[in-house]
Amino acid sequence: MASVNMADVKRLRELTAAGMMDCKKALEESEGDFDKAVDILRVKGAKDVGKREARTASNGLIAVKHEGDSLAALLELNCETDFVAKGERFQELAARVVAHVLATRPSDVPSLLDSELDGKTVKEHLDEANAALGEKIEVRRFVVLDGGFVVSYMHKTDPQLPPAVGVLVQLDGPNAELGKDIAQHAAAMAPKYLSPNSVPADVIEKERTVFEQMTREEGKPEAAIGKIVDGRINGWYKDFTLLEQAFVKDNKKTVGKLAAEAGVKVLAFVRYKVGQA
Template identity: 60%
Template sequence: MANYTAADVKKLRELTGAGMMDCKKALDEAEGNVDKAVEILRVKGQKGVAKRESRTAENGAVVARIADDKASGVLVELKCETDFVAKGEKFQAAADAVAAHVAATSPADTAALLASEIEAGKTVQAYVDEANANLGEKIVLDRFAQFSGGFVASYLHRTSPDLPPQVGVLVELDKENAEIAKDVAQHIAAFSPKFLSREEIPAETVENERRIAEETAREEGKPEQALPKIVEGRVNGFFKENCLLDQPFAKDNKKSVQKILDEAGVTLKRFARFRVGA
């Protein structure tokens, strides 16, 4: 039997994030040499990456990074398979590192992000694969948002106190107003609008909602002469549910989000909302 101690197992776990039994097996194979055991775990972990591709990553974290001058910011979602890994320092450090890299390099899209170098000679894709190997779970980076040019703010929400943030929002106003930015970001986190305004909704989506509203009203036996008004009311209801500017504001539901922004004298240029796994 290889000569190693419990302290060696602990050190190897801290270095790699691997499970206790995997660390013991690696130390056995490495005859107690911790450095060699690290290499063994990395090789075995990389072999397991392909096997994990078919598994589902529905846990993880959303992280944000806002520039000191509030003129730019990023939102990144990094996913894993279990909340156990999501809670870990190594996983959260990886998510923070990717967010910092996005802020520094402004990649055009996810493909460009994954192909860019996060460390000398190491692409983001390789960095994610390495985390995949070290943590023993499927790790996925498939979306991020980056805003610049206005006043940018973020809001992160924990769905459980022992988990990293699972919901993140990034907003950009045309001028500085920290209070409104925070309030609107919290509203977005809670009410998850799909669009900023009615103008953003594809025409075919609106027409489909109108068709469904009419067919539903007919099925309910509504009088023919009342159909136009009923249909219009239900389509407006769709707008209020899905368009941020039409939604009743969380802190004052007698006013729309648009009204709150107008009263503050600011324009919301855009927003992004991520919920882990959704």
């Protein structure tokens, strides 16, 4: 069996994104023939696609695509390691898929995977990337906001990696500066809902039950429990709803008040962070 040097192993890994040991074995099998080693890894990758189904794809990136000022799509594409996430092929795939989402507006992830992109289904494109990169590649979620004035903000948690947080904010009228401020705020403060009215009833009921139990365990008078729980629910709104949160650049104002002073209404927002709900 031919011996290989680490420089060739490293070069093969950078080219294919395959694991170090896989690269070493491929070079040994090809007796040092670099091009043949690439082919060996491609074949191995295709055979291993099915084996990766149960593996966890918790890295990746958030991609965005705009069309004018009133239409944008946001996509989370996952892989297994940050090494693949920062690779050109993975990022190009994300750009193609998010553009396809914007153009076709599929109803859900299964519909997206079954849709045709450049003569193949999106699922086939993902499987090809899976085979070539040696990792599980999957679309986790996407959204399209259409209408009004849509602003995006993409945040890198590591300068060496693609954006891991992406936010879309939809306003009822043009205001790029306000939209960016609110999008940056949402990226930093991670609100879950737009406003108190947008929180599902079952979520509030669950929180109310927890607060009631907490209040009783604190020994508060029974007659005061209802009022105390209402206050805690209001505090929960300030933590988890965008419009009730204190604006990160001026905590004397809520985001809702900031928008009202600008004469603009926030219609919707979406915040994705890689690997989080």
